[in-house]
Amino acid sequence: MHVAMIVSTPMPPEEGIGYYTYNLSKELQERGHRITIVTRGGLKGMSATHDGLEIKKVPYIPAYPFHVDLHGIFLRRRLRQLGPDIVHTHTPLTPPVDIDIPVVSTIHTSVVEDANQTDSIRPGALAHRFLTRVTSRRTIAAQAESATELATVAHSVKEELATHFGLSGIHVVGNGVNISEFDGVSDTNERFGLFVGRLSYRKGIADLLNAWEQLPDEQRIPLKIVGKGPLREQLEDQLSGTGLSGDVSFLGHLPRADLVRLYQQATLFIVPSHYEGLPTVLLEAMAARTPVISTAVSGALDVIDDGENGILVPARAPEEMSEAVLRLLRDPEARKRLAARGRETVEREYTWDAVADRYLDLYETSMNA
Known part of the structure; x- marks a missing residue:
């Protein structure tokens, strides 16, 4: 055909x-x-x-x-x-x-x-x-x-x-997603949160930065932001008025192999969007056995059973997002369980x-x- x-x-x-x-x-x-x-x-x-x-x-x-x-x-x-x-x-x-x-x-x-x-x-x-x-x-x-x-x-x-x-x-x-692309383990001793996507308003990145700022200093881990888009300068300006400048890095568009490695190494993955269809990055993070936190919007509702294979939080609610991040950072067993079940979901349906x-x-x- x-x-x-x-x-x-x-x-x-x-x-x-x-x-x-x-x-x-x-x-x-x-x-x-x-x-x-x-x-x-x-x-x-x-x-x-x-x-x-x-x-x-x-x-x-x-x-x-x-x-x-x-x-x-x-x-x-x-x-x-x-x-x-x-x-x-x-x-x-x-x-x-x-x-x-x-x-x-x-x-x-x-x-x-x-x-x-x-x-x-x-x-x-x-x-x-x-x-x-x-x-x-x-x-x-x-x-x-x-x-x-x-x-x-x-x-x-x-x-x-x-x-x-x-x-x-x-x-x-x-x-x-291509499941086999995320097989194997990419070891690192670094702990960090990860966002991947276009730097645009509906992706909710400003909410993510607000959530990160609310984390206790002793619990906060670095946040890596992958992607490009029209809001990068505005987001960097937002950072300049906070104490996050040393904790948040904008990595731009990365080669595929580097991106897969980040998925595998991340401590947790966050989708803070106000609106989505069904984001590929959500499925890729789950395929990489990385625990995910996503806003309860659109396609995420098709994929995530809250507390079973990921965590759902309301959109435009940085405080609740920050609380969810903190809970997972403090509970390695929960991260391990969500990661395994997330991978099973993708293998079965996506x-x-x-x-x-x-x-x-x-x-x-x-x-x-």
Whole structure:
């Protein structure tokens, strides 16, 4: 089967949806299917390969708010040239596909909730929120109309799509990790907390810093923050007014091997988000046998059974997050138990093998419709 994967994010991947598309593509390719990833390029577009995957970067003109429509013209032309058996789009901000073959669309986020979490104080945030809402409503509605089958990553996103767009019949396929990547142990005597993700408002990193500041001095361990994004300068400014400057380090974007090593070495992993779909980093930390603390939002509710395979705390509640961190720091047996059960959860439900099985079933249903 020849599958054309359509995505709007960079390839090779740098963020969540890109990694999702890449890992699913690798799993399907290893099963003998031909995969072509189609994404945005420059004005001319280009062809490339990454880890054996065929990548087509079609022309993209950032002429807001018409960028998605213009990109769609070039995208549909390229799809006719490729002649795939099925098209699999990964929304948001991918153009609708008007083509006479089956189309499966994974809607990773409603975008409406993403826009609602934008920091309205930051210059340009209100305009960004408005344009995002308008563009997402139009593109998601068009995607839903053109798709043979719809999927998403978490039950919370399914509910948002029903509420905001009136969509039904959506399959929840989840997210996945490569379990074998996190096998083995990377020993260290260092104790530290770990955050991995984009440095943006809805990730709740400011709450995490507040929580860390509330830890008793004698109990506080270093906090390592991995990722890049628009809030780095603001977060560093927040640190300058506290006593945390020696305890918190911003590591930027790391090579994959270095990131896996940090997952394995971390004392605990924190997801402080105000909103998520189903974050890959949460599953990766659990796969690495690192105990996790997450805000009780969105996809985390699908994965974490509070107190059994992780800890859930309310969003925007630094004091409760700090209390949860302190409890785990004081209880190594609890950390060990949560780590083991977290790994079991991922092995049982959130491998790319399991996710690929669900998609292949959807492809078959779509092609027989």
